[in-house]
Amino acid sequence: MDALDALNRRHFILLTSYAERDAGIVNRLWFTVEGSRIVALSSQGSEAERIRPEPRVLVAGIDRPGDTPGTTYEGRARILPASDRRRVNRLLNRKYGWRRRLFRSLLWPSRIGERSRWRRDLLIEIELLEPHRGPHVARESRHG
Numbered sequence: 001m002d003a004l005d006a007l008n009r010r011h012f013i014l015l016t017s018y019a020e021r022d023a024g025i026v027n028r029l030w031f032t033v034e035g036s037r038i039v040a041l042s043s044q045g046s047e048a049e050r051i052r053p054e055p056r057v058l059v060a061g062i063d064r065p066g067d068t069p070g071t072t073y074e075g076r077a078r079i080l081p082a083s084d085r086r087r088v089n090r091l092l093n094r095k096y097g098w099r100r101r102l103f104r105s106l107l108w109p110s111r112i113g114e115r116s117r118w119r120r121d122l123l124i125e126i127e128l129l130e131p132h133r134g135p136h137v138a139r140e141s142r143h144g
Contacts, residue, residue: 003073003128008033008095010061013040014069015124017050017057017077024058025050028065029124032095038126039080039088048122051077058132072132080123088123 007013013031016024027047031040038059051057057077060069080088 003071003131004033004036004038006071007031007038007059007061007073007128010070011063012061012065013038014060014062015040015042015047015057015077015126016059017047018054019050020054022050028062030092030096032091034091036127038075038128039091040124040126041088041092042122042124045122047124048079051079051124057126059126059128074129074132075126076129077124077126080125082123084123085121 012028014026015029016026018024025046027042029040029042031038033039055076055078057075058072059075060072062069
């Protein structure tokens with residue numbers, strides 16, 4: 001089993017992205033594997049501010065919030081264009097099925113202007129490079 005197969009069996013990834021003088025910000029994301037890449041969805045616009053100038057990221061799979069991450073991988077991330085939104089949503093719906101649809105219908109619609117929120121979600125593509133030799137940043141962002 002390769003790294004992408006092992007990650008795709010997990011429910012979430014912890015994505016660590018870096019600002020200029022930051023040790024790393026960790027967010028938990030919905031994700032799936034497409035070909036040789038990971039595609040993920042984030043509601044955090046601040047990740048774009050970190051990924052665009054610094055595409056280096058760390059990725060680890062978890063099954064529940066608070067889990068100890070498995071093997072951590074170094075990767076290179078990029079922001080996908082909005083034109084990929086349907087494709088990414090279709091892939092995520094295929095992986096998560098009713099859980100994602102339930103989450104979207106019950107938990108997120110409580111916000112005003114919900115329809116526009118789906119259009120603002122950040123689409124991220126990640127290429128895994130190699131296993132990371134150091135520890136994964138242990139704490140998740142409160143926004144993740």
